[in-house]
Amino acid sequence: MEKYFYLVILFPLIGFLVNGLLGSKMKGTTPGLIGTVAVFIPFLIALGVFFNYGHESQPILQNYFPWINIFDFQANFSILIDPLSLQMTLIITGIGSLIHLYSIGYMHDDEGFARFFSYLNLFIFSMLLLVLGSNLLILFIGWEGVGLCSYLLIGFWYKNEDYGYAARKAFVMNRIGDLGLIAGIVLLWSYFKTIEFQAMAIHAANVDMSDPVIIIATLCLFIGAIGKSAQIPLYTWLPDAMAGPTPVSALIHAATMVTAGIYLLVRAHFLFDLAPSVLNLVSYVGIATSIFAAIIALRQNDIKKVLAYSTVSQLGLMFVALGVGAYTTAMFHVTTHAFFKALLFLGAGSVIHALHGEQDIRNMGGLKNEIKSTYWVFLIGTLAICGIFPLSGMFSKDEILTVLFEKSKGLWALSLFSSLLTAVYMFRLLFLTFFGTYRDDEHKKSKIHESPMVMMAPLWVLAILSVFGGILNLPHLIGGESYGKMAHFLDPIFSHSKLATEHMDAGLEIGLMALVVGLVVIIGFVLYNIYVKKESLPKPDMSLRGVEALVANKFGVDELYDTVISKPVLGISRFFGQKVESAFDGISGFFFVAGFKSIGNSLRKIQNGNVEFYLILMTGSIVVLMILQFLIKI
Amino acid sequence: MLMQINHIVPIEHIITLSCILFCIGVMGVLLRRNAIIILMCIELMLNAVNILFATFSAYNGNPDGQIFVFFIMVVAAAEVAVGLALLVLIYRNTRSVDVSLLDRLKW
Numbered sequence: 001m002e003k004y005f006y007l008v009i010l011f012p013l014i015g016f017l018v019n020g021l022l023g024s025k026m027k028g029t030t031p032g033l034i035g036t037v038a039v040f041i042p043f044l045i046a047l048g049v050f051f052n053y054g055h056e057s058q059p060i061l062q063n064y065f066p067w068i069n070i071f072d073f074q075a076n077f078s079i080l081i082d083p084l085s086l087q088m089t090l091i092i093t094g095i096g097s098l099i100h101l102y103s104i105g106y107m108h109d110d111e112g113f114a115r116f117f118s119y120l121n122l123f124i125f126s127m128l129l130l131v132l133g134s135n136l137l138i139l140f141i142g143w144e145g146v147g148l149c150s151y152l153l154i155g156f157w158y159k160n161e162d163y164g165y166a167a168r169k170a171f172v173m174n175r176i177g178d179l180g181l182i183a184g185i186v187l188l189w190s191y192f193k194t195i196e197f198q199a200m201a202i203h204a205a206n207v208d209m210s211d212p213v214i215i216i217a218t219l220c221l222f223i224g225a226i227g228k229s230a231q232i233p234l235y236t237w238l239p240d241a242m243a244g245p246t247p248v249s250a251l252i253h254a255a256t257m258v259t260a261g262i263y264l265l266v267r268a269h270f271l272f273d274l275a276p277s278v279l280n281l282v283s284y285v286g287i288a289t290s291i292f293a294a295i296i297a298l299r300q301n302d303i304k305k306v307l308a309y310s311t312v313s314q315l316g317l318m319f320v321a322l323g324v325g326a327y328t329t330a331m332f333h334v335t336t337h338a339f340f341k342a343l344l345f346l347g348a349g350s351v352i353h354a355l356h357g358e359q360d361i362r363n364m365g366g367l368k369n370e371i372k373s374t375y376w377v378f379l380i381g382t383l384a385i386c387g388i389f390p391l392s393g394m395f396s397k398d399e400i401l402t403v404l405f406e407k408s409k410g411l412w413a414l415s416l417f418s419s420l421l422t423a424v425y426m427f428r429l430l431f432l433t434f435f436g437t438y439r440d441d442e443h444k445k446s447k448i449h450e451s452p453m454v455m456m457a458p459l460w461v462l463a464i465l466s467v468f469g470g471i472l473n474l475p476h477l478i479g480g481e482s483y484g485k486m487a488h489f490l491d492p493i494f495s496h497s498k499l500a501t502e503h504m505d506a507g508l509e510i511g512l513m514a515l516v517v518g519l520v521v522i523i524g525f526v527l528y529n530i531y532v533k534k535e536s537l538p539k540p541d542m543s544l545r546g547v548e549a550l551v552a553n554k555f556g557v558d559e560l561y562d563t564v565i566s567k568p569v570l571g572i573s574r575f576f577g578q579k580v581e582s583a584f585d586g587i588s589g590f591f592f593v594a595g596f597k598s599i600g601n602s603l604r605k606i607q608n609g610n611v612e613f614y615l616i617l618m619t620g621s622i623v624v625l626m627i628l629q630f631l632i633k634i
Numbered sequence: 635m636l637m638q639i640n641h642i643v644p645i646e647h648i649i650t651l652s653c654i655l656f657c658i659g660v661m662g663v664l665l666r667r668n669a670i671i672i673l674m675c676i677e678l679m680l681n682a683v684n685i686l687f688a689t690f691s692a693y694n695g696n697p698d699g700q701i702f703v704f705f706i707m708v709v710a711a712a713e714v715a716v717g718l719a720l721l722v723l724i725y726r727n728t729r730s731v732d733v734s735l736l737d738r739l740k741w
Contacts, residue, residue, distance in 0.1 A: 609740030611733045615664055 002049055002060050005081060008042040008089065009128050015039070015121035023114025032104035035117030039100050039124050043093035050086055055488065061134055061198070068137070072193060080134035080197060083490045087331065088131035088263055091338050095255045096124050098458035102346050103247040105455035106353060116156060116245070123149035127256050131263055136185045136195040139264070143181060143228070146257045147174045153252060154244040166243040173237040177227015181264075184220030187213065188271075197267060204270045211274060218271050218278045221264060222285075229261030229315050232289045236558055238312055242304040246349030249304060254311050254345050255338035262318050262334055266327045269494065273325070283323025287414045290316025292555070294421035298428070299552040301538055302359050303348045306429050310385070311341055313418060317400055320415055326403040327494055328473075328487045333396040335486070336469045340384035340393055343462035347378035350451040350459065351433060358440070361432045362538055368434040370448045373456050375434045377463040382430045384466040386423040386520050389513070392469030398513050399473070405512060416516065423520045424527065431531035432538070439537075648689045655682035669724065669731045673717045680710050 015038025023031040059082035068075040079085075100120060107116050126145025133139040155167030189195050191213045192203045207214060225231070230238035241253050252258070265272060265282070272279055290313045297309035314337050321330040352359055354371050368375040384391040387398065397419055404412040438445050450456075473486035530536055544552050553559075606617075655678055662675030684703045691699025721731060728735050 604741050607740050609737035611736060612664070612667070619660060619664060 002052070002062075002081065004045060005049060005060075005062060005079070006064065008045050008093070009079070009125060009132065011038045011042050012121045012125040012128065016118050016125060019114050019118035019121060023118055026114060029104050029108065029113075031114035031117045032100070032107075035121050036097060036100040036104065038121055039093055040097040042124075042128070043090070043097050046086065046089045046093055049081065050090060053081075053083070053086060055492070059198070059492075063134075073189070075135055075137045075195060077138065078134040079132040079138070081132070082493060084263075084266060084331070084493050085131050087335070087486075087490070089128060091335060092124060092127050092131065092256050095338055095342050095462070096120075096251060098461055099247050099251040099255075099342065099346065102250075102349070102455050102458040103245075105452045106247055106349055107245060110245075112156065116153075119149055119152050119156070120248075120251070123153070123252060123257070127260070130260055134196060134198070136188065136197075139267075140181065140185060143224070143260065144178065146252070146260060147171065147178065147228075150174070150241065150252050150257055153248040154241045156244055156248065160243075163243040166237075166240040170237040170241050173234050174227050177224045177234060177261075180220045180223025180227070184217050184224060187217040187220060191217065201270045204274060207274055209274055210277065214271055215275045215278055218268070218275045219281075221268055221271070222278060222282060225261030225264050225319075226285065227261075228264075229258050229319070230289075230312050231261070231285050231316060231319060232292060235289060235293065235312050236554075236561065239305050239308040239554070242302070242308050246304065246345060246352060249308070250342045250345035250349070253308065254341040258311060258315055259318075259334045259338070262315070262322060262330055265319075265322050266331060266493075269325075269327050272322075279323050279325065281323075283320050283408075283411060286316045286319025286321075286323055287411060287418070288316070289313070290320065290418040291414060291421070292316075294418050294425065295551060296554050297425040298421065299538075299544075299548065300425075301361055303351065303361050303364075303429065303433065304345070304359060306361075306425055307341070307344055307348060310344075310422065310425065313422060314341070314385075317397070317415060317418060320411060321400045321403060324403060324407040324411070326400065328490050329396070329399045329403055331490060332473045332486050333400060335472060336384070336392040336396040336466070339462055339469045340381045340391075340466040343377060343459065343466050344381040344385065346455070346459055346462065347374055347381055350374040350455055351378070353451050353455070354448050355444070356447065358444075361429060363440045364433045364438070365436040366434070366438040367448070370438075370445070371450045373450060374459070377456075377459045378430065378434065380463045380466055382426045384469075386426050386524070387419060387516055388520060389517050390467075390470060392466050392472075394513070394517065395470035395473065398516060401516060402509055402512055405508075416519075419516065420519055420523060423523045427524050427527040428531060431527060435528075435532045436535050645689060645693055648685065652682045652686045652689075655679075655685070667732045667734050669721050669733050672733065673714065673721070676717075677710060677714065680706060 015035050018034055018038075019031045026034075059080055061078060061080055063076050063078040065077050066074070067077045100117070103116065103120065107113055110116065123146060126142045126149055128142070130139055130142025130146060133142060151167045151171040154170050155164050157163050158167075185195060188200065192200050194200060194203070204214075227234045238253055238258065242249055244253075272282075293309045293312035293316060297306050297313065300306045300309060314333070318330045318333050318337070321327075321333065351364070351367065351371070351374060354367070354374065355364065358364065380391070384393040387394040401412060401415055401419070404415050539548075550556065659675045659677075659679035659682060662678065663672050666672055666675070684706055687699040687703050687706070691697060691703075724733075724736065725731055
């Protein structure tokens, strides 16, 4: 099975080429089917490899061809199959196929149907390169590839100028992070003289703690992760990225691409273990982002924006877990988050589809009677993300909180606060969308329709995964193994990690779990009282005052960046463009242009059209040259 | 064969002849306006060089120079063909073969 693993990468690429080159000539849903199959077959292959892969198996390194070989720099085109990359591959291709299938229904009447699927396939291809690459350079190809696809898909409806700007913003923000990543790669190469993960891990065993080069290198990698995974201060692109079609938000901006930063940190954990100060920074950035984004999400009225800020917030939580060295826990949350956030986004897409493009939750309400099936899956997604027992989100989030409780009480309290905020904005979203009465006019109400089967089927699969996803890594006190299945599976990767986590007292763990679930349930009831019983609505934007207005306006971070960075940069370039350049033009115009012009004017007289003159000149020149040669020789 | 004629004519005489022919050619090209004469003078220069080639070849006992003469003759024939064709066209346009009339392409 491992022999054919190259097909996992090849199929999405073929799908991209076929859809991209021939898609416009195909009829109906053919491009969609091709795209879906091109992702589903890799999923089956990866599944086959996964079941063959035992706890004792060695990581498989598949070397396809030497790519760059200059002096002592070597980079092969090779992939590394180990538990970590296998898990990411399963998430990407599994959830990827479901979202492809869903897109067939969601995008059915779009003129760019084939283009959409070719981009999606290209994205899957790049993402697989990112997680499977055995060295930093292959990872970097994938890293740039997903950035490009993200740009292409955010600006998919390119005729809308705002969407184009959102795409550009995402691209530019990502570039800042990418610069960090490049710097990190170069630094690591100059230090280890290799960029292969396995070789670096072996070398890293002999490196002192807090080696200054390692600290700077890990800091650079973390900057890359900040850009890709939308953390403070580079998070502002993610909410704007919601301009893309909803399946894109689900696939790229919730389930897969934004977790690339977490993947990078986990993949390079042997370096981060050597830099405790950077790990602390990771925690602090993570917790700050988590709370900040959660607060902003409280006041958003666009159904997709709420989910976008929720994604930023959840990613922040994962970084907190990474920061205390709980790599498995972070990966567990990546997995369950991929399930329920993809579910929520696709559910939101189903709502938007049913309402023919309406995204403002103030114009919704009462939808649970209109679109029952969507309501149920959305409810499951909400309960999962809020952490209600026994849905998947509860297990992963609880694991993060437990680890934090053990490591640092302060981080634990802040994370608890953040996850309670999660419950607040998610219940608010759920109640405003599906409960109460419909708030737009009756004419529109008659047009509401449930999404077709091709969209609902992936939703139900994701709903089932969101419910039972916790089984992947059950804590041992609820019928789990000595420690969770996923932890067991990922264990070989972290066996060298000095910060590997031990497990704590069972009673305390249950107590913490019960505390969180209890608080979430209370929040649920309070919000039910506010939004369903009393039917209070979000105020119109104009009537907001003070802090409320500030939160609704996302703390004005976009405006801040605009004033502090964009405007001065633009001003400087305008100054150089208009003042400095024209000054140069004046100076050079005076000295050079006029000079050359007068020389040219006098010299052109030589070309007077007289053949005899030319002949004499030619002969004379030859004679002069001969005399010169004669003189020089002597 | 070649070696036997070596000492019949001294080499200085042949070089002098070649130089005289070449200079006549150069002066003809520079001083005459008739395009036909100019072409002929160019031929004269080429053949002055040919004589030198043949002579040096004979004196050195190396046939390369003589082979080169054939190449020059072939190229010169082609050049004359093109040159005369141009000349015919010039004559059709200006009813003259005076090159000094063709001075409109300038500055």
